[in-house]
Amino acid sequence: MLTLYDFMDSGNGYKVRLVLAALDIPYKLVECDILKGETRTPEFLARNPNGRIPTLQLEDGSFLAESGAIIWYLADGTPLAPKDRKARAETLQWMFFEQYSHEPNIAVARFWKHYLPKLSPLQEMDLPNRMKGGYAALDVMEKHLATRRFFVDDRYGLADIALYAYTHVAHEGEFDLSKYANINAWMARVAGQPKHVTISHKN
Template identity: 55%
Template sequence: MYRLFDYLPSGNGYKCRLVLKHLQLAYEFIDVDIKSGGSRTPEFLAKNPNGRIPVLEVPGKGYLPESHAIIAFLADGTDLIPEEAFDRGRMWQWMCFEQYNLEPTIGTARFWVSTLGKTRNELGENLIEKKKGGYAALDVLEEGLRGRRYLVAERYTLADIALFAYTHVAHEGGFDLAPYPNIRGWCDRVASQPKWQPITAK
């Protein structure tokens, strides 16, 4: 059985949980307390030298870090990945965008504010920079969803799961989604998928 080394509030971990649940794959959730250094112990670093969750243990194969590598591995050959090559390219385009532009801004702001409990005063200019980058990413996502129900190939794919994870909790980092009607409608569609579960569920 798969084992997922994860931290419940993590959006990156949540992507893996959504795919595991959607595909009805059995797994054991292993809680790693990243706030107290649980992902920096020698034992954990042997699984992922980069010291980050999530990590998927694949029986007989080894440990696989990086949320998007994990979900692509789990969903290989399923309808969560488009069959047509250009559509699959488009899916990866959105997933790369998420890791480069959305997660490091919206995800990090949320981690500082919501998980670590830091105040706006403590964070100062760093938070202002993250807000600027995060809203720029939301602008791109809003435009990408114009006239579309899902990001790619007119159906629910890994791209939707990957971008939903931090976007739907952006308010926890101080972002306001009110000016983004396309994003809000799409979030509702993702959350109404069969087997969907909230970020608070293992």
């Protein structure tokens, strides 16, 4: 059986749990509290030298890290990962966008605002740039969704899962999603998918 090392409030970990649930893949969940440094222990670093969740232990005992790599591994050959060459590339395009333009701003602002008792002076100085970058990413998504129900091939897939994870909790970073009608409609469609689980769901 697969073993997922995860922190339940992590959007990156949530992506993996969304795929596991959608595909009915059984797994064992091992929670690691990143706020208590549980991913920095020698035992965890032996599994993932980068000291981050999610980390997935495969049936053969090997480990796979990085949420994008994990969800692609799990979904390859299923309807969540397109077979068409261009659609696969477009899926990866949105997954790279999420990790480069979306997550570093929206997820970081969420962590700072939602989990830290107080920001450092450096964080206070950097926060406006994080907010600006987050809104810029949301603007790109909103425009793309103006003529589509989902991000690639108009069908639910890995691009939607990758982007939904932190978008649907962006308000915890004090992002105002009220002006993003297309994003809100898309989030409702994602939440309405069969076997959808919430971010706090435990297997």
